[in-house]
Amino acid sequence: xxxxxxxxxxxxxxxxxxxxxxxxxxxxxxxxxxxxxxxxxxxxxxxxxxxxxxxxxxxxxxxxxxxxxxxxxxxxxxxxxxxxxxxxxxxxxxxxxxxxxxxxxxxxxxxxxxxxxxxxxxxxxxxxxxxxxxxxxxxxxx
Amino acid sequence: xxxxxxxxxxxxxxxxxxxxxxxxxxxxxxxxxxxxxxxxxxxxxxxxxxxxxxxxxxxxxxxxxxxxxxxxxxxxxxxxxxxxxxxxxxxxxxxxxxxxxxxxxxxxxxxxxxxxxxxxxxxxxxxxxxxxxxxxxxxxxxxxxxxxxxxxxxxxxxxxxxxxxxxxxxxxxxxxxxxxxxxxxxxxxxxxxxxxxxxxxxxxxxxxxxxxxxxxxxxxxxxxxxxxxxxxxxxxxxxxxxxxxxxxxxxxxxxxxxxxxxxxxxxxxxxxxxxxxxxxxxxxxxxxxxxxxxxxxxxxxxxxxxxxxxxxxxxxxxxxxxxxxxxxx
Numbered sequence: 365x366x367x368x369x370x371x372x373x374x375x376x377x378x379x380x381x382x383x384x385x386x387x388x389x390x391x392x393x394x395x396x397x398x399x400x401x402x403x404x405x406x407x408x409x410x411x412x413x414x415x416x417x418x419x420x421x422x423x424x425x426x427x428x429x430x431x432x433x434x435x436x437x438x439x440x441x442x443x444x445x446x447x448x449x450x451x452x453x454x455x456x457x458x459x460x461x462x463x464x465x466x467x468x469x470x471x472x473x474x475x476x477x478x479x480x481x482x483x484x485x486x487x488x489x490x491x492x493x494x495x496x497x498x499x500x501x502x503x504x505x506x
Numbered sequence: 507x508x509x510x511x512x513x514x515x516x517x518x519x520x521x522x523x524x525x526x527x528x529x530x531x532x533x534x535x536x537x538x539x540x541x542x543x544x545x546x547x548x549x550x551x552x553x554x555x556x557x558x559x560x561x562x563x564x565x566x567x568x569x570x571x572x573x574x575x576x577x578x579x580x581x582x583x584x585x586x587x588x589x590x591x592x593x594x595x596x597x598x599x600x601x602x603x604x605x606x607x608x609x610x611x612x613x614x615x616x617x618x619x620x621x622x623x624x625x626x627x628x629x630x631x632x633x634x635x636x637x638x639x640x641x642x643x644x645x646x647x648x649x650x651x652x653x654x655x656x657x658x659x660x661x662x663x664x665x666x667x668x669x670x671x672x673x674x675x676x677x678x679x680x681x682x683x684x685x686x687x688x689x690x691x692x693x694x695x696x697x698x699x700x701x702x703x704x705x706x707x708x709x710x711x712x713x714x715x716x717x718x719x720x721x722x723x724x725x726x727x728x729x730x731x732x733x734x735x736x737x738x739x740x741x742x743x744x745x746x747x748x749x750x751x752x753x754x755x756x757x758x759x760x761x762x763x764x765x766x767x768x769x770x771x772x773x774x775x776x777x778x779x780x781x782x783x784x785x786x787x788x789x790x791x792x793x794x795x796x797x798x799x800x801x802x803x804x805x806x807x808x809x810x811x812x813x814x815x816x817x818x819x820x821x822x823x824x825x826x827x828x829x830x831x832x833x834x835x
Binding site (some may be wrong): 459463477479481 | 635636640688691
């Protein structure tokens with residue numbers, strides 16, 4: 365997430381700094397924005413609102429749909445037909461991710477080793493989290 | 507910790523020796539009798555460089571693998587503990603990595619873990635807090651940087667030798683070699699593969715691995731296992747996801763008949779033939795035998811295929827454990 369922050373355009377970086385300066389307002393905005401983000405990303409990508417989106421690195425396929433929530437690639441249990449070992453009716457998330465990522469100009473991104481997930485951010489807006497970094501209150505909630 | 511025992515780190519020495527390395531799997535205790543683990547350990551001790559102990563394979567509960575590994579270390583074996591993300595969150599993983607190291611276990615095979623849906627307690631809550639690659643990175647951070655995931659210092663840091671698994675036989679096939687590279691990027695120091703029955707597919711996998719130069723970055727041990735019966739082969743083909751058992755092998759096992767001696771002999775012969783073919787593949791560092799609950803087959807397979815440990819076995823009766831044995835054999 366830090367790498368994403370460094371590469372943001374100046375206007376967005378400024379907006380992120382603003383949110384960090386007023387974290388309470390930032391959290392409120394995040395809570396207000398999350399349902400809209402949820403609606404669009406659920407419809408388009410089957411998003412699970414982990415709050416730390418890596419869709420662009422996984423061929424626009426949400427890795428949190430994997431029953432093992434694997435964020436670094438497929439497990440060794442993928443069936444011969446490419447379906448999931450846990451849900452035989454479902455195509456493996458990572459078989460889809462690998463196939464789709466070939467169409468993306470930034471396809472090497474799928475090879476990046478992901479940081480462990482911050483489970484506190486589940487349900488919050490990943491876009492605002494990317495702009496501002498995680499804004500947690502004194503009880504560690506987004 | 508006092509001066510380390512010669513068997514401590516024997517696996518890494520074997521990998522460095524340049525000779526083909528042999529490891530095998532011994533299942534963890536399925537009861538409260540340490541003698542059962544010792545008995546299995548002694549069946550394989552003189553034939554291998556290191557012994558893996560799986561972690562609740564197939565989602566069926568056994569004793570904690572590090573406990574069985576500690577007993578193996580007392581038997582003079584350098585153990586490789588399997589650690590899965592299925593049952594532990596990142597805190598439990600870090601404490602188990604450190605705890606295992608206190609008992610003289612430094613080799614860790616980092617795995618995602620078979621899903622419990624295939625086991626006998628499918629109602630269990632799956633954990634999967636981190637994945638296998640992140641676990642490799644956690645072990646690497648503990649050992650190399652001397653830090654927990656939080657950044658807090660570990661003093662002194664554990665001496666870990668993390669490794670990972672590879673399955674060339676599950677889709678997406680083109681991605682599998684890249685995934686091995688990803689595991690090496692995260693810090694994996696050795697790779698053990700799923701059981702090879704389809705040698706052709708494995709040859710393709712290794713060709714791609716060599717193209718990517720991964721075989722020069724990490725030693726790769728090919729998994730092999732004897733088939734005990736037609737039923738076992740069919741079970742592996744139909745019930746174990748990610749396993750490929752070609753039909754010709756199953757037909758050969760069927761032709762061997764129902765007599766135990768005949769079919770076991772045929773199973774070992776098939777295994778030895780696969781090893782002979784694998785020996786010709788460049789870029790392999792050795793073999794990992796997985797005689798599922800059939801530890802006595804290890805000696806026979808090694809004898810017939812000429813596999814020998816790369817390092818000389820420790821003197822009889824020696825212990826690789828830093829902890830004095832509480833339970834004497």
